[in-house]
Amino acid sequence: MNWDGRADEDHIKRERAKARELKASQWWKQQIGPGLCHHCGGKFDKKELTMDHLIPVARGGRSVKSNVVPACRACNQTRGHKLDVERAFESLPSDVVTSRTDEGDDEV
Ligand SMILES: [Zn+2]
Secondary structure: OOOOOOOOHHHHHHHHHHHHHHHOOHHHHHHHOOOEOOOOOOEOOHHHEEEEEOOOHHHOOOOOHHHEEEEEHHHHHHHHHHHHHHHHHOOOOOOOOOOOOOOOOOOO
16 A cells, blocks of 8 residues: 555455445435535535545545545535645645645654
């Protein structure tokens, strides 16, 4: 496992398959039942809600109940966009970026 921001392909394939299973589960139907987006709190038709990974699969996140939330398409897309921006920020000098220490950023 490398931590340059990309998970390996096997992980992504496995977790995406698990996400599909989770989406078909009774548990997920309960999550989207109220029709609320986790991020903006808006009310949507169930069909409009997508499964959003709090830690994206591509970043090593898993398709487990504690890592997936219902999100409207707009929020899901905004978040995806934000992550691209984050990636761009990573190449900037560190004093420009708010430090993120949640990925095992050990001091050397
Ligand atoms: Zn939303």
